Amino acid sequence: MSSEHHEELRGFHGIHRGFPWSHVVGLVVSLVLTFAALWLVQAHAMPHGLLLAVILVLAVLQIVVQLFFFMHFLESYGPRYHVTSLALAFVFTVCIIAGSLWIMTFGGEQTY
Amino acid sequence: MHLPGYVNNVATPFFVTGDPMIYASDVLIVLTLVAIVFVLTYFKKWGWLWREWITTVDHKKIGIMYLIAALLMLFRGGVDAMLMRTQLALPNMRFLEAEHYDQIFTTHGTIMILFMAMPFIFAMFNIAVPLQIGARDVAFPYLNAISFWLFFFGALLLNLSFVIGGSPDGGWTSYPPLTEWPTDPGPGENFYLLALQISGIGSMATGINFLVTILKMRAPGMTLMRMPMFCWSVVGASILIIFSFPALTVALALLMIDRLFGAHFFTMLQGGNPMMYVNLFWVWGHPEVYIVVLPAFGIFSEVVATFSRKRLFGYASMVASIMAIAVISYLVWLHHFFTMGAGPGVNSFFAISTMSVGIPTGVKVFNWLFTMYQGRIRLKLPMLWAIGFIPNFAIGGATGVMLAVAPGDYQYHNSYFLIAHFHQVLIGGVVYGMLAGMYYWWPKMFGIILNERIGRWAFWVFNIGFYVCFLPQYELGFMGMTRRIYVYPAGMGWTALNLISTIGAYLMGIAFVLIVWQVLYSIRFPERDVTGDPWDGRTLEWSLPSPAPHYNFARIPTVTARDAWWAEKEARRRGEDVQKELRPLEPIHMPNNSGRPFILSVCFFIGGFGLVFEWYWLAILGGLGVMLCLLLRSLETNTDHYIPVEEIRRTEAALGRL
Ligand code: HEM
Numbered sequence: 001m002s003s004e005h006h007e008e009l010r011g012f013h014g015i016h017r018g019f020p021w022s023h024v025v026g027l028v029v030s031l032v033l034t035f036a037a038l039w040l041v042q043a044h045a046m047p048h049g050l051l052l053a054v055i056l057v058l059a060v061l062q063i064v065v066q067l068f069f070f071m072h073f074l075e076s077y078g079p080r081y082h083v084t085s086l087a088l089a090f091v092f093t094v095c096i097i098a099g100s101l102w103i104m105t106f107g108g109e110q111t112y
Numbered sequence: 113m114h115l116p117g118y119v120n121n122v123a124t125p126f127f128v129t130g131d132p133m134i135y136a137s138d139v140l141i142v143l144t145l146v147a148i149v150f151v152l153t154y155f156k157k158w159g160w161l162w163r164e165w166i167t168t169v170d171h172k173k174i175g176i177m178y179l180i181a182a183l184l185m186l187f188r189g190g191v192d193a194m195l196m197r198t199q200l201a202l203p204n205m206r207f208l209e210a211e212h213y214d215q216i217f218t219t220h221g222t223i224m225i226l227f228m229a230m231p232f233i234f235a236m237f238n239i240a241v242p243l244q245i246g247a248r249d250v251a252f253p254y255l256n257a258i259s260f261w262l263f264f265f266g267a268l269l270l271n272l273s274f275v276i277g278g279s280p281d282g283g284w285t286s287y288p289p290l291t292e293w294p295t296d297p298g299p300g301e302n303f304y305l306l307a308l309q310i311s312g313i314g315s316m317a318t319g320i321n322f323l324v325t326i327l328k329m330r331a332p333g334m335t336l337m338r339m340p341m342f343c344w345s346v347v348g349a350s351i352l353i354i355f356s357f358p359a360l361t362v363a364l365a366l367l368m369i370d371r372l373f374g375a376h377f378f379t380m381l382q383g384g385n386p387m388m389y390v391n392l393f394w395v396w397g398h399p400e401v402y403i404v405v406l407p408a409f410g411i412f413s414e415v416v417a418t419f420s421r422k423r424l425f426g427y428a429s430m431v432a433s434i435m436a437i438a439v440i441s442y443l444v445w446l447h448h449f450f451t452m453g454a455g456p457g458v459n460s461f462f463a464i465s466t467m468s469v470g471i472p473t474g475v476k477v478f479n480w481l482f483t484m485y486q487g488r489i490r491l492k493l494p495m496l497w498a499i500g501f502i503p504n505f506a507i508g509g510a511t512g513v514m515l516a517v518a519p520g521d522y523q524y525h526n527s528y529f530l531i532a533h534f535h536q537v538l539i540g541g542v543v544y545g546m547l548a549g550m551y552y553w554w555p556k557m558f559g560i561i562l563n564e565r566i567g568r569w570a571f572w573v574f575n576i577g578f579y580v581c582f583l584p585q586y587e588l589g590f591m592g593m594t595r596r597i598y599v600y601p602a603g604m605g606w607t608a609l610n611l612i613s614t615i616g617a618y619l620m621g622i623a624f625v626l627i628v629w630q631v632l633y634s635i636r637f638p639e640r641d642v643t644g645d646p647w648d649g650r651t652l653e654w655s656l657p658s659p660a661p662h663y664n665f666a667r668i669p670t671v672t673a674r675d676a677w678w679a680e681k682e683a684r685r686r687g688e689d690v691q692k693e694l695r696p697l698e699p700i701h702m703p704n705n706s707g708r709p710f711i712l713s714v715c716f717f718i719g720g721f722g723l724v725f726e727w728y729w730l731a732i733l734g735g736l737g738v739m740l741c742l743l744l745r746s747l748e749t750n751t752d753h754y755i756p757v758e759e760i761r762r763t764e765a766a767l768g769r770l
């Protein structure tokens with residue numbers, strides 16, 4: 001085993017872990033989700049309200065895909081960084097989305 | 113509005129034509145290029161350039177390249193500023209046309225924020241962070257090189273617009289609907305969108321890189337609460353980068369889709385909403401100002417402690433305020449568009465959250481003052497800039513709180529009051545901070561201490577010039593002068609103040625020349641730093657020789673206290689027998705150099721250029737190049753090497769450290 005420091009430099013080691021299937025699957029799924037949303041909107045496939053709800057669901061699924069297939073969400077050795085950063089991300093996301101909705105409705109005078 | 117005769121931006125000839133100033137620059141650019149090629153060929157330096165710099169993954173060299181680029185961009189943005197101030201010096205000036213003035217304030221703002229301030233902070237990250245935490249490089253050295261080259265080619269793309277295709281002219285904020293295709297055709301805005309997008313990928317990667325570096329690569333014993341304050345500020349800035357840049361990416365991408373592919377996200381037609389762009393832009397834009405100012409705060413903390421010979425006052429409260437600023441800065445973005453009409457509830461909320469940023473910032477200012485209190489202050493150049501910063505930031509902060517009063521902002525908004533305010537914090541905070549950092553770490557980078565005497569002149573001329581330039585602008589704002597106007601009539605009572613302001617701008621220009629002169633003079637008559645610790649420093653970078661060997665630490669130090677290097681020196685001064693390093697040297701594991709980050713970024717540049725001109729075959733070609741580079745990297749196995757003990761011993765012996 002190499003010393004502690006070498007351990008940390010592993011990021012650019014050529015360690016062999018076999019073919020990264022999960023990345024390929026993640027890539028395909030995320031592309032499918034993206035193009036599904038695009039097609040639904042372009043084709044006016046559903047009534048307005050339903051459409052909004054569906055692409056919202058697709059967006060949330062997209063986040064899940066990113067977290068599990070690319071962000072190594074489950075490989076949680078090491079300290080509590082995962083939890084902390086997820087909590088922080090959650091707070092910021094809520095602030096930005098809720099804040100934007102609040103700002104962009106202009107006191108209820110805007111319909112979307 | 114496009115004035116007849118100034119339609120060159122619209123008709124899109126490939127090379128910008130029609131203005132003698134641009135022809136002059138064309139000639140200068142060609143001459144400079146020829147000179148560079150000649151010098152490199154004549155002195156047979158091409159190989160050296162490739163091996164030592166272009167392919168390097170060494171954080172110290174990448175830091176130096178960022179620094180050079182930032183200074184060049186400070187020059188370019190500064191020339192823009194001088195041109196604008198010349199045009200505004202007197203009423204009814206006929207120096208710049210309207211169209212030209214628009215382009216200049218746009219490139220000035222864009223370059224200063226994204227291509228001067230950002231690379232300058234990244235220069236400081238790279239130069240200082242690994243050395244301060246006792247690491248041998250950053251977590252992802254290859255990615256670090258990619259970040260630099262993406263920034264470099266993004267900056268090149270924007271600057272190219274000056275002579276090819278025409279510059280963007282929609283302001284550094286680039287608000288639609290003005291910047292939509294029908295109202296602003298031509299490649300100018302495309303240059304803006306793609307240059308920012310490309311360099312933005314690099315910034316994002318840098319944020320991730322340094323956060324991971326600091327969390328994962330600290331020397332044994334260096335707990336988070338023993339870290340130098342600069343590293344804490346980098347943590348804050350990196351978190352802000354990671355969470356805010358995506359908003360910019362989205363805003364720019366949607367606007368680009370509107371412009372290139374005829375979508376309607378931000379048009380006035382077909383359900384588009386330009387106000388959403390404004391919202392998204394500032395979701396990034398406000399954190400961005402803290403991204404650039406937090407590292408400056410970090411540098412001031414290091415400098416003030418070192419040159420007062422005291423430990424930093426209120427360390428824990430400093431950390432807390434950095435983190436508080438990082439979080440609060442996500443809750444304030446609307447203060448950039450109070451006048452958009454979101455209503456009293458929204459405006460009140462964002463006004464109060466904005467004012468609350470003043471609390472942690474105030475804590476920091478008092479901590480610096482208390483650090484100096486009863487310290488043995490040495491007014492070296494870094495300290496001079498740090499002290500110059502404090503009154504600057506006090507005024508900038510106070511006027512910031514004035515702007516945060518939403519009803520008041522309806523008066524100040526987009527006036528010269530605002531211009532004066534943000535220059536006060538951006539120059540007084542960021543530029544002063546980066547210059548302090550540059551002077552502070554220059555010996556560590558190059559082994560040379562910059563000449564004190566010329567540096568003092570530069571400081572005083574700049575500092576005086578700063579107040580002469582910007583204090584009158586507060587008054588001009590109250591008198592009704594709005595920003596982004598290229599000409600004003602006589603008889604408004606604005607003339608004297610504008611003239612004074614222009615004189616101040618020239619003084620700052622002279623100060624910049626003095627700094628260049630100082631650097632050249634110091635290279636010619638160097639005062640060498642042979643100790644590695646010219647300022648009697650406190651943190652680990654000063655335990656190394658100047659410049660540090662490429663592996664930084666022959667043995668990774670073990671940290672037992674905050675201000676680790678100071679603690680060790682104190683122990684020695686007390687005559688304690690500081691335990692001599694007994695661990696044997698071990699082979700050091702280092703990443704290999706690679707030319708691929710450079711080539712990858714060239715491909716990004718080619719693809720970006722193709723999109724700017726809507727030459728889709730070129731864009732696709734660039735994109736394929738990018739993918740090929742990524743693929744080759746994924747298949748690469750030989751990415752690192754070991755430095756043998758013998759070589760380390762030889763290097764250390766040559767540095768007198770064995
Ligand atoms: C040498 C010192 C500087 C001078 C004399 C100067 C002068 C000016 C002037 C005259 C304007 C245009 C005002 C207008 O017509 O609306 C301007 C705009 C601006 N400046 Fe500076 N500036 C300087 C340094 C900086 C620095 C260091 C930064 C940022 C780090 C900066 C950021 C900006 C921005 C963001 C704008 C707004 C551009 C826009 O309206 O789109 N400036 N500056």
Ligand SMILES: [Cu+2]
Nearest residue numbers: 398445447448
């Ligand atoms: Cu702001």
